[in-house]
Amino acid sequence: MFKRFRSFTVNGFHANGFKRKNGEWHRRKEGHWRKERQEKIKHRRKKGQRKKFEFGRERHNLLLTSFSLSHSLPPPLTPSHPLSILFFFSHTTPPKMVKYGNKFSWDVISKFFDEKGLAGQQIDSFNQFVKTKMQEVIDEAPVITVQSTITAGQESRRKMSMKFGQIYVSKPPTYTEADGTTITITPNEARLRDLTYLSQLYIDVTKSNENEFGVVDEHTYNKVPFGSIPVMVKSDYCSTHGLNDEELIKIGECEYDVGGYFIVNGSEKVIIAQERMASNTIYVFKKGQPAPYTHYSEIRSVPEKGAKSPSALSLKLCRNPNVIRVSLPYAKQDIPLFIIYRALGFLSDKEITDHIITSDEEMYDLLKESIIESAVIQDQILALDYIGKRSAPVGSTRDKRINFARDLLAKEFLPHIGTQEFCETKKAYFLGYMVQKLLLVALGRKKEDDRDHYGKKRMDLAGPLLASLFKTLYKKLCGETAKHMAKCIENGRDFNIALGLKASTIAQGFRYALATGNWGDQAKSMQTKAGVAQVLNRYNFLSTLSHLRRVNTPIEKEGKLAKPRQLHNTHWGMICPAETPEGQACGLVKNLSLLAYISVGSPSEPIIEFLEECGVEALEEIYDQSHNSHNNQINNVNNSSSTKVFINGVWIGIHENPEILTESLKSLRRCLEIDKEVSIVRDIREGEIRIQSDSGRPTRPYYVVKDNKLCIEERIKNPEELKDYKWNDLIENGFIEFLDVEEEEIAMIAMSPEDLKQNLVQYTHCEIHPATILGVCASVSPFPDHNQSPRNTYQSAMIKQAMGVFFSISYLEWIL
Structure with missing residues (x-):
């Protein structure tokens, strides 16, 4: 240990700030070593040499501490003196360590693994x-x-x-x-x-x-x-x-x-x-030259029940003229937007534009060309025949073409909204919502969607x-x-x-x-x-666990695109930042983090019943009221004062008091009246409440925080009391809550309980422990935060290649 300390020098000066010259010890002036170092770096750069050495953060801090202490070191206590080491380590104040997690963290994590397993x-x-x-x-x-x-x-x-x-x-x-x-x-x-x-x-x-x-x-x-x-x-x-x-x-x-x-x-x-x-989610993207359209909106529609194949629908904003056309399944040619509305039974231009926009002049200007293009067809039968000519089998009679178009709009056009009769109103509103999102991006009021956002995966x-x-x-x-x-x-x-x-x-x-x-x-x-x-990989126990938690992105490994391979901000806590293979599969083959859990899905009917009891107005009711009273109430759907309510991508209706509705839904989830995997997102900017209960969403658990205090610490005072609780008990009592990626974005999450004590921000959740952002292999690597990131990736790969005992000794004795 003494030799190691003696060798710790910079330009001949030891860690305590002394240098031996001509048999005598000289004290270094404070700040002098920095000046020398800067001059040497400047000299090397003039010569075109690469900077060969950089101080690591920890070593840099240690040097600063040791040189500041060198002035208080008594002259007789030279670096060669054995007591200098004791003095140095006893008087060095380490940097303040942040305490992550709380006294329950590891017990809570153990209960998660006991209940769910890896x-x-x-x-x-x-x-x-x-x-x-x-x-x-x-x-x-x-x-x-x-x-x-x-x-x-x-x-x-x-x-x-x-x-x-x-x-x-x-x-x-x-x-x-x-x-x-x-x-x-x-x-x-x-x-x-x-x-x-x-x-x-x-x-x-x-x-x-x-x-x-x-x-x-x-x-x-x-x-x-x-x-x-x-x-x-x-x-x-x-x-x-x-x-x-x-x-x-x-x-x-x-x-x-x-x-x-x-x-x-x-x-x-x-x-x-x-x-x-993700299915039943609207995406809007820009399209460059030489494509004939500037922007397009798309959705892959899948009904909640059954195993029906997805039906794709896309809207295209053409370059010249600025018309919006709809690409339907089985249609050989894109259909003008207003003809689709007339085929659904909405005939007047005023009625159609009310389904899309409110009083917005810029949006109306973009819709003018589409209105003019479809002015020739003003009847539902003619609109159905127009669609049938471009989608029905060749040689079909007029009646067959019309019936084919009806079936197409009922079963293949937005089937997640409904495939029965009388779903035309809901489909018309949803199509208008799609058009509105497309126009907002085209006008530059919103950014295009991010394909790599993990909430949309x-x-x-x-x-x-x-x-x-x-x-x-x-x-x-x-x-x-x-x-x-x-x-x-x-x-x-x-x-x-x-x-x-x-x-x-x-x-x-x-x-x-x-x-x-x-x-x-x-x-x-x-x-x-x-x-x-x-x-299944059975080299060792860790390789088996890693293989069971692997995720594959099914795109060509030879692709040159960098975006799908890069670590996204929304991967935090869901995907291990270190464990991915090298070479062609880098970033495409990933592994789940330790506490990441994939939702299996739950039925949405109980939530819909609750929303109806809470006063959510159905779209059909709003349309019937406005249609019968002949007033302008139809615009209430798109007004900023009302909040749209979505469940699994289906627009259910609107609500006037979103804050109370959101809190009611969350309280039901915390007592397991609705499934713990259900995601509840109130997007204030968009004026929407989005509820997701589908399968395949990555989620992870967090501590619930109220008034900047952990709910678990308010009810449980010592770890001994925690032994009586199982994992589901922690959820049912409102101590723990699962959040998916989209709900994380609207939550205020503290990194540690220490952040709550400062009381600067009103937090809603707290990390159980930040170490759980790593996967199975990276988490067993000692001090991964002190390594370069590629080293953690290499270690995560090499630990799976070690030949080990993948089963317990009792099993090996049994088979041998």
């Missing part, structure tokens, strides 16, 4: 898929109906129809041996015997036959074999669910294994979360990815069943449910996708996404 987002997503999403896909599908061809002597056709009902999943997973016996298997047995860890699917089927005389014969088959589905380890359908450590060891499982993966043919497979742009975990795959396989199975039914009708044979319903279609489809990683139908390999499922 693979909790994967497990919860899979459970949601099995419990609700599979049934939604089946309920959304139409009835399979097959008719016979009319032959000579027949007056009517024979019909056969089939409807699928309730689906069932066996629990726990089973395996059928070669002799036909069915046994319950564990994950470890599946690994050792190279089996697939799966559960059987069963479904209720209702079949009806209608003969040529119109007599209907209906029969229901209960719990017909429907295939199988791989089961995620540690999910609610796993045989290890609910077992304690001792019971896990008895069946050969590691007590520290977090689950979140599948076992296919004995190989462990993990589904990598896929990042995408969603992550598809195991649940949504398996739901999209199940929908594809289910459609394929329905097609095969319909073909078999048609053969039975033509040949006059009875339909055999065991032969007609191919259970292997679902089973093989799931197994193929997880085994190869190619996500989609095996027959359409060109349309599949590669690398969605990967072999």
